[in-house]
Each structure stands twice: as C-alpha cells, then as structure tokens.
Amino acid sequence: MIEVANRLHTVEEYYFSKKLREVNLLIANGKPIINLGIGSPDLPPPQEVVDAISKSLLETNAHKYQSYQGLPALREAMAAFYNTYFQVTLNSATDILPLMGSKEGIMHISMAYLNEGDKVLIPNPGYPTYQSVTRLLGAEPVFYELDESENWLPDLEALEKLDLSKVKLMWVNYPHMPTGAKATKTLFEDLVAFAKRHHILIVNDNPYSFILNDSQISILSIAGAKDVCLELNSLSKTFNMAGWRVGMVVGSSAHIDNILKVKSNMDSGMFYGIQKGAIEALKCSKSWFESLNEVYKERRDLVWQLAEALNCTYDKNACGLFVWAKLPPSIEAEAFIDTVLKNNDIFITPGTIFGSQGEGFIRFSLCATSESLREAISRVK
Structure with a gap:
C-alpha cells in the first residue's frame, strides 16, 4: 500500500x-x-453565447493549444466589463488573467504567495475552499469571525489586536457567500488601509455582484487597492456558465505575472470555443x-x-x-x-x-x- x-x-x-x-x-x-x-x-446562458461557441467550432484555431493568458479579445472584453460595471480601469494586456473558473484561482494565488508556515486570514463563515487550499499548501488558517449582529462584516479593530506578523494573505468575499451580505465602500477603504499597514495581500472573491444586487462594487475601485489587492470574478453565476468554467483574476501586472508563473505550469490554455462564448457574454446589456x-x-x-x-x-x-x-x-x-x-x-x-x-x-x-x-x-x- x-x-x-x-x-x-x-x-x-x-x-x-x-x-x-x-x-x-x-x-x-x-x-x-x-x-x-x-x-x-x-x-x-444567453443565446448569443451558445451561438458563438457553436460557430467557433468550425474556425481554424478551435482545436489548437491556446494562450495561457487567453485570447486578447477575451481580456479586452473583461477589461470593458470592469470599466462599465465597476468603474475600474484595467490594462487588458497586463492586469487580467482569465481562469478556468475562479476556484482554480484560489489555488493559483495561494501557490504563488504562500510558503509553509505562513498564515492566512479566512472568513468564518466562508467558502470552504479557502481553508482547504491553505492547509494543502502547509500554511495556517487564521479564522476571523463574521457575526449577524455586525451584518457579517469583518471586525478590523479585533484583527488589529492579533499578531499579524506571519499573515501573508487575507480572503474576503463580497457580496458574501453564504450570507448574502454586501460590502460598503468604507469597508473596502478600511481593508486597503489595513493591508498596507500589515503588508498583507487581500483577495476579494466577487462572483455574486449581479444576482439580486443593484450596487456592484469592486475592491479595485478604491484608490491604491491595486498595490495590495486582487479580485476574483466569474461568469458562472452572472451568465449561467458554471459548468463551462470561465473566470478571471484582476489586479496589478506584478501580481498577475506571479500567478501566471503558476498557472502556465498547470494547464495548456482554455478551450477556444469557451473563450469566444465568454466574449459574447461579457458584451450583454x-x-x-x-x-x-x-x-x-x-x-x-x-x-x-x-x-x-x-x-x-x-x-x-x-x-x-x-x-x-x-x-x-x-x-x-x-x-x-x-x-x-x-x-x-x-x-x-x-x-x-x-x-x-x-x-x-x-x-x-x-x-x-x-x-x-x-x-x-x-x-x-
């Protein structure tokens, strides 16, 4: 055995x-x-997405290996989407990395930044994958409690009292899963300031912004956020494409380059047809x-x-x-x-x-x- x-x-x-x-x-x-x-x-999904995928199967490049960074047109569509709905300006060539679902991004980001013994701030309650990936890499979860009485928002004053010297990464997730709590601009401003004080990389996992929510907000809309923050997003819930596995991580070129070093060793690019469908999805009104x-x-x-x-x-x-x-x-x-x-x-x-x-x-x-x-x-x- x-x-x-x-x-x-x-x-x-x-x-x-x-x-x-x-x-x-x-x-x-x-x-x-x-x-x-x-x-x-x-x-x-939207019908135009299905049509785009069907049409793409007959194109010359459909069966070939794809770029690790995705089609330029896909990154451009992602940048336009962020500019339209989040008022965030991204360089499509350097600030965006398409993913096969944002779940893989949790692993790629963690592999890019965590060493054994590093600590990671993880919400409780929160998405279980944050904890499992942290443990798989030999890092240590440090759970920060979210409470109904505080509308499921983190208590940064309580976190300031902890020994944060070994904390490398912090996961936040707004709109929050499982509670449905919404972040405020003030919370994101406080998180950016917190990250800068303690040299922590904060990742906001943001796949639920468009479901029964009239106030979309990205942590990258906060001044200075790109220095210390990344954001994950996904087409799974927004465009009913969960099984097709399309997501993205966005942030500074330096952070994206580090994640690409991991991702480029883990897969051989996203299927061409799915990328063409995603481009059409991101154009939806x-x-x-x-x-x-x-x-x-x-x-x-x-x-x-x-x-x-x-x-x-x-x-x-x-x-x-x-x-x-x-x-x-x-x-x-x-x-x-x-x-x-x-x-x-x-x-x-x-x-x-x-x-x-x-x-x-x-x-x-x-x-x-x-x-x-x-x-x-x-x-x-």
Missing part, C-alpha cells in the same frame, strides 16, 4: 462531493428529491441582468415562504444566489437538514459547512424552478 502525501490528511472530501452521492442514491431509489443545496444555475433577476426575485419570494414554513428567519436586504436563514434557537443545522431530507425529500445546505459561525443557520439555493419551490412549500406545510 503506497501512503498518500501528508497534505492529504489536512483536508476532507468536499462536502457537496460526499452529500450529493447520498442525495443521488435517494433519487436512484425513487425518492422525489428537491435539491436546494448547491448553487448550480439551472437557467440557460443590462437587460440580461434584469431578465435574470426577475426569475430570481420570484424564486427568492418562494424560498422566503419555505423558510417561514420551516420556522426560520432571514434578511430581506441580502443579495446573491442563496437565502441564508436562521433556525429557531437550540436546533442544530446538520440534524435539521437531515430531518427535512428524510421527512420532506428536500435537500438544504447546513450552515456548518461554512464554519462554526454557520451553526444555527441553513442555506437555500435559488437554482430550482418556481414549480419545484412551490412543491417544497406544499410538502413542508
């Missing part, structure tokens, strides 16, 4: 990888499961977001009704692809979702998979039809 690397003992299989096997087994056995767990958009959000508004209203039927409370000011709901006192999240799965054939995500601060909360995805949501409400009632 060949022993696995020690790093493998620092992480577990991703929660959804395990739980969805259980859910799929129930479905295979005839259970009519309504899956409100994972945020995988069920709506189609505001009417695309309006039509998308009309669907999500209807679904969110129904999820709010489902949450109320389960005796949960929620914040109507939150945005994003999920509803973060608070359970009645003294009810454990994982036990609760298992009961609902068993009794009502509905799969909901327990807040605990996002950290200890997620205890007492559950997360509903909006990636289910209104018909399915009405059926879920009926089952609970």
Whole structure:
C-alpha cells in the first residue's frame, strides 16, 4: 500500500462531493428529491453565447493549444466589463488573467504567495475552499469571525489586536457567500488601509455582484487597492456558465505575472470555443441582468415562504444566489437538514459547512424552478 502525501490528511472530501452521492442514491431509489443545496444555475446562458461557441467550432484555431493568458479579445472584453460595471480601469494586456473558473484561482494565488508556515486570514463563515487550499499548501488558517449582529462584516479593530506578523494573505468575499451580505465602500477603504499597514495581500472573491444586487462594487475601485489587492470574478453565476468554467483574476501586472508563473505550469490554455462564448457574454446589456433577476426575485419570494414554513428567519436586504436563514434557537443545522431530507425529500445546505459561525443557520439555493419551490412549500406545510 503506497501512503498518500501528508497534505492529504489536512483536508476532507468536499462536502457537496460526499452529500450529493447520498442525495443521488435517494433519487436512484425513487425518492422525489428537491435539491436546494448547491448553487448550480439551472437557467440557460444567453443565446448569443451558445451561438458563438457553436460557430467557433468550425474556425481554424478551435482545436489548437491556446494562450495561457487567453485570447486578447477575451481580456479586452473583461477589461470593458470592469470599466462599465465597476468603474475600474484595467490594462487588458497586463492586469487580467482569465481562469478556468475562479476556484482554480484560489489555488493559483495561494501557490504563488504562500510558503509553509505562513498564515492566512479566512472568513468564518466562508467558502470552504479557502481553508482547504491553505492547509494543502502547509500554511495556517487564521479564522476571523463574521457575526449577524455586525451584518457579517469583518471586525478590523479585533484583527488589529492579533499578531499579524506571519499573515501573508487575507480572503474576503463580497457580496458574501453564504450570507448574502454586501460590502460598503468604507469597508473596502478600511481593508486597503489595513493591508498596507500589515503588508498583507487581500483577495476579494466577487462572483455574486449581479444576482439580486443593484450596487456592484469592486475592491479595485478604491484608490491604491491595486498595490495590495486582487479580485476574483466569474461568469458562472452572472451568465449561467458554471459548468463551462470561465473566470478571471484582476489586479496589478506584478501580481498577475506571479500567478501566471503558476498557472502556465498547470494547464495548456482554455478551450477556444469557451473563450469566444465568454466574449459574447461579457458584451450583454443590462437587460440580461434584469431578465435574470426577475426569475430570481420570484424564486427568492418562494424560498422566503419555505423558510417561514420551516420556522426560520432571514434578511430581506441580502443579495446573491442563496437565502441564508436562521433556525429557531437550540436546533442544530446538520440534524435539521437531515430531518427535512428524510421527512420532506428536500435537500438544504447546513450552515456548518461554512464554519462554526454557520451553526444555527441553513442555506437555500435559488437554482430550482418556481414549480419545484412551490412543491417544497406544499410538502413542508
């Protein structure tokens, strides 16, 4: 028996990888499961995106290796998108690196900047991949707690009291997943100043800006942010292209060059057709977001009704692809979702998979039809 690397003992299989096997087994056995767990958009991408990909398959370059930095036209479209919606000016030749989904960017950035023993500030609750990648690289997670009473925003005064001498990297994620909390310009200004004081690279993971949110903001819109900040973004949720894996990391050319050193050794470029489709997606007008959000508004209203039927409370000011709901006192999240799965054939995500601060909360995805949501409400009632 060949022993696995020690790093493998620092992480577990991703929660959804395990739980969805259980859910799929129930479905295979005839259970009519309504899956409100994972945020995988069920709506189609824009038709012009599909048309662009189909047309591209006949082009001469479609089957060839692609540039590690993506097509120039793709980077130009990403720069234009950031200028239009975030009022951020980026040099398409130097400040943008297309990614095969922003999830790989978490690994690439971490590999570019972390040594064993370095420390990383990670939100609790937060996206589990921040922690797992940190541990895989032999770095040490330092969790900063986000609390409902503070609208799930970081307490920088509390962080200032910590020993930050070994902290190299800080992950932030606004609009926040799983809670749907929104950042303010003041918060981003304070984060940039914090990063400069302590020589920390801050990465804002920003894939949810356009889902039920009227106030898009990028951390790079703050003066001086490029010196100490990067931002990840994705077409997965914004344009219903989750399985096609298109994202980006944006920031200063020096930071992008460092990440490219890692990425260029990890893949051989993004498929040409996907890049051509992404270019068309990024050209979509505001009417695309309006039509998308009309669907999500209807679904969110129904999820709010489902949450109320389960005796949960929620914040109507939150945005994003999920509803973060608070359970009645003294009810454990994982036990609760298992009961609902068993009794009502509905799969909901327990807040605990996002950290200890997620205890007492559950997360509903909006990636289910209104018909399915009405059926879920009926089952609970």
